[in-house]
Amino acid sequence: MLAFSASARAQLPLPVPLPVPLPGGGGPAAQPYGANDGGGFRNILPPGENGFDNAAQLAAFEATGTRPAHFSDQLDSAWVGTEGERGFGGPVELAVEGAAYELQSPPHLAD
Numbered sequence: 001m002l003a004f005s006a007s008a009r010a011q012l013p014l015p016v017p018l019p020v021p022l023p024g025g026g027g028p029a030a031q032p033y034g035a036n037d038g039g040g041f042r043n044i045l046p047p048g049e050n051g052f053d054n055a056a057q058l059a060a061f062e063a064t065g066t067r068p069a070h071f072s073d074q075l076d077s078a079w080v081g082t083e084g085e086r087g088f089g090g091p092v093e094l095a096v097e098g099a100a101y102e103l104q105s106p107p108h109l110a111d
Contacts, residue, residue, distance in 0.1 A: 057068040077094055084092035095101065 053068050053071070060066050061068070081092060081094055084094070093101075
């Protein structure tokens, strides 16, 4: 039998009990994709709302109308249309400046 001094015994690791999974306890069932989705996109910032423009860029815009680099990258209409169709599951109409639109409630919220 091996004999350890008191200081050597104090440095030996203690056995740690490991959790043992019980049969049939797999946790809650997975929900389908979008089960708790509020029904649309949220928290998508409009162009320029990232907060990275500075006083020099503001002055340039006010003087010449020049927007900061990458200010309107997300305004590519082909990309926006594709992402909207993918996100909403069908065709989307892209808004254009100066147009008037009639808002309708989604079918599941209609009276």
